[in-house]
Amino acid sequence: MTALDERTEVLTSRRLLDLVDTVIDTERLDLTASSLANATTDPEPRPAPLDVSRAWEAVDPASAPATLAAYRADWTRFTRWCVEHGRPALPAAPAVVAEYLTAVGRPAGSRACAPSTLVRWVSAINKVHLAHGMTPPGQSAPVRSILAEARQARDAGAPRSAPLALDDLRAMLAAIEPERAVWPTAVAARRDTALLLLGFAGALRRSELIELTLADVTIEPAVGLRIRGGGAGHRRDRPVRMLPFGQDPVTCAPCAWTAWRQILDAWDGADPAGGRRAVLVELHRRPGGERPGHVCRDAVLEPVGRDAPRAQRSLFPGVHRSGAIAGTAMTGEAVRKMVRRRAQGAGVTEPPGASLGAHSLRSGFITEALRRGADPRAVMAQTGHRDLAAVQAYAHRVAPPPADAVALLDL
Structure with a gap:
């Protein structure tokens, strides 16, 4: 302390x-x-x-x-x-x-x-x-x-959460890349890649990330990923997020989701003792290190509807260092530790008085979008903010400082 x-x-x-x-x-x-006021009155019967x-x-x-x-x-x-x-x-x-x-x-x-x-x-x-x-x-x-x-x-x-810059996110993904084709690190590597990109591009809160199920995320051929709004209890204040196909396969959120779904489907589709073998077969069939192009364009994944047996399967479950995939979702603390660990592995340093965590993905998206000229109301449509002032607070952080009054005098 x-x-x-x-x-x-x-x-x-x-x-x-x-x-x-x-x-x-x-x-x-x-x-x-x-007591003084009631001293002269008859006492009322006390309840049992x-x-x-x-x-x-x-x-x-x-x-x-x-x-x-x-x-x-x-x-x-x-x-x-x-x-x-x-x-x-x-x-x-x-x-x-x-x-x-x-x-x-x-x-x-x-x-x-x-x-x-x-x-x-x-x-x-x-x-x-x-x-x-x-x-x-x-x-x-x-x-x-x-x-x-x-x-x-x-x-x-508590230290404030620092926004994750896009360049730092790219560095983290590049550091994860060699692990994507090696057992057993490939399992956690593909999960973490998908979580980082969906959390960043979707501007998802930490609670939304850990509550996502297989039925919540679908792919639309002409658009990209569609993340259903709501979450736990299907709250109406959480908007539907659309994540378009990316230009670079490394930072393409639909590609990351597809690669992780292939691993998760292989594990869940095998008998209890055959999960490891099923994942190894999937890794051999689709090695992650080659990156021939967008795997999201031609992949065939079984749709998981709301009434399907795997509808409530966590999209981001825990992963043991042995490669075994848990049946329950990651905790918020596990997500925070993962983000910090991946950042440290890529040499990303935290600013003084702040730390990287799950919220860094959401705040990083807002900061980068505003820095590149996005309209605050368009950002609100993705983040689900109801108050424009909450988004404009990020705009003040990325706006250039106002011209100094003395400098204007050309002294």
């Missing part, structure tokens, strides 16, 4: 503790005033105490099983902490939830939990309260402030 990280963590922890103390003192004053250990059973089980399991574990962790510290878990006051997030989410001397983890913890607590007709404490200002503090602390210590 750097000195900056330590100062950020100390200051953030102090602000969170001060916030929790303020909320607790406020609730004590409110409680005292309420809730069995906290069985409180989760009231939550609607409509969510995915994995999501419910995670929420259930989060609720169990919270109730155990409440028992250990003598705090009520149901209903839980906002001050109790704030104290919990501070104590468990940002423990002194230990690494803080990710903001997404804290959000999930709060979501589990809210779900139980809503299921019992109670006000969710996670919607209170103190809890929202703590989550905002956690995000600010994360952003302060």
Whole structure:
């Protein structure tokens, strides 16, 4: 941990503790005033105490099983902490939830939990309260402030993502090229080439890259690749991307996709013990190092429709160093590490205060397109941005500096 990280963590922890103390003192004053006001009235009958250990059973089980399991574990962790510290878990006051997030989410001397983890913890607590007709404490200002503090602390210590220049992308592809025809490196080499080019030319977000399935990408003979919009849940804010045939086979996204699909189809089409042999046969039939031309123009690939058995097969699964192809998609962290590893292998250096990662492909496309004179609205059609200002922010980075007022005087 750097000195900056330590100062950020100390200051953030102090602000969170001060916030929790303020909320607790406020609730004590409110409680005292309420007790004095009701001292002369007849006490209302108290409801029967809730069995906290069985409180989760009231939550609607409509969510995915994995999501419910995670929420259930989060609720169990919270109730155990409440028992250990003598705090009520149901209903839980906002001050109790704030104290919990501070104590468990940002423990002194230990690494803080990710903001997404804290959000999930709060979501589990809210779900139980809503299921019992109670006000969710996670919607209170103190809890929202703590989550905002956690995000600010994360952003302060995280290096910004550097856009990947087109020349650097070409260098990375050239460095990968010798691996494309050699077992077992050819498997990861072809996958990485396809991921880099689809991510760059398609201006895809990291989440969109890892969510792509075989049914999401098709090739149209007169146009090129068509990447279906949506993604997980087929969100309407993700546009359809068109990736035209490239002039250079090395940087042609349809060629990269075709070469990778041939390997993936060979592996999936073989029996469990015959995947290696099937891939070797494909590599011998279509050696990647020769590059006679565009393989995307005459390749025959079986279409994968939305209802096909392999429709949900991940387009970019994990690949073991032995050449074995996994059945699940790469993680976002795996994509980030791959981009950095390929950049380092090509001698691409990261700018000071920034790092290369999955988002570098998307930001690199925007930067290069604007630098070459593309209209920002045309860029938005590819990226899916809704706010023109978000794209124009990239334009400011690539625009030449304004003429100096002194220079105009010809002194």
